[in-house]
Amino acid sequence: MSLENESRRRFMKGALTSIPAVTLGSGVSLTAPADEPPEQLSDYQPAFFDADEWAFLLAACDRLIPSDGDGPGALETNVPIFIDRQMEGSFGHAADWYMKGPFPDDVSPLMGYQSPMLPREVYRAGIAATRDYCVREYGEEFTALESTVQDEVLEKLEQQEITFENVSALHFFAFLLQNTKEGYFADPIHGGNKHMAAWQFIGFPGARGAYLEWVDQHNTKYPLGPVSLTGERG
Template identity: 40%
Template sequence: MAGLPNDPLISRRTLLASTAAAALVGATFGSARGVKARMLSGEVPWAPGMATPPEPLVPNGWLYFTPEESRAVEAIVERLIPGDDLGPSGKDAGCAVFIDRQMAGPYGGAERLYMRPPFVNNASPLFGPQSQLTPAQQYRVALKALDAYCKANHGGKGFANLPGEDRDKVLAAMEKGEPNFEGFGSRPFFNLVLQNTMEGFFADPIYGGNRDMAGWKLIGFPGARYDYRDFIDTVTEPYTLPPVSLMGRAGWTPGR
């Protein structure tokens, strides 16, 4: 074919692929040059409002959980992360509030998950979530089943009304998948609420959990500090400054 190299080892497909790659690289560098030119001219190279910053915590009340559901979730997170002399419980750290805000948002609605069938039972975790229910729906179904289970086996008492020792027994049974929860299994629900509780304990306080940055203080995490240049040469020394949230902290000034 006219225009093709004489080398028989180069196929038409290889040539076309190479040409496409070269065009892509050229376009990328051209775009980069355009951004640089706009920056040098003083023009902002992006449009305002294009990013998706975290939405600050909406204070007071529950956005998704009903009052009864919220009491159950608070009772669960209080036992998953009990308070001691090292730090607050999951409840006092705001983990239930964190979960509530997550369920009321994009995560709870599975907006970024593929939610079409088929769903495979006992699939490898590599396949991701295998449920037709969104996380918010999973909580609603499982909390209802948990309430029914506890009332049937603990003298008509819901989970939040059980003594701490009995709550631990119920959670241990859920971890093994022993209670038969209708609609969403007890073991998947235990894994979900445990994961969300840990996230709430260590996430930025802007999302409702990790109140007073208690989780960060517990592990010595500095938080969202914007500049570490003053500490580059002292990496072997203890970091003594308190953590900083995306919202800052009381009395915070740069470098303190």
């Protein structure tokens, strides 16, 4: 509720104060950030994750969408902040899902999620188990491993080459990857995609939502930068 009120206020404020900063036709746009800048990842105090879990999450996100090469990485775009907020929201609590038992074993994966664990519980147990695995296997925390070794650990989770006692490595990796991409591409109102950098990278105009005059301009790249739900322009 407070989030909605806050965003409405920010939207109204943005709508009244921002000046269109777009150069039509050239394909170049200037950035006019909203007057309330997003949080700094370095200053952010996670609500769900403890300090060790948070360090793991930052390191893992940095491998799933790294900063090198073209385009921003997960850390520049505040993806871990998005994930922390999701843990506290309806996704983390599976609030919309049918979570009554029984939960039979050996159900075909084609039948979808069939675990009694909430996504936030999967994260907590998955991070702990992966950290233990790294200490056991490599003698170091995940965060201290070389990036190539970190990639190797993530690949083993993805390929189910690691199994854990109390949590499905497959579920843990699937949630982590899904939420990382969500945080990268979702509207900044949800905490990630800082300054719409991921949208600018791929050329998605965000919440513009009006293109009638562009429908028949075939094979021509749309030139305008994105706008966000709060009225930020990129």
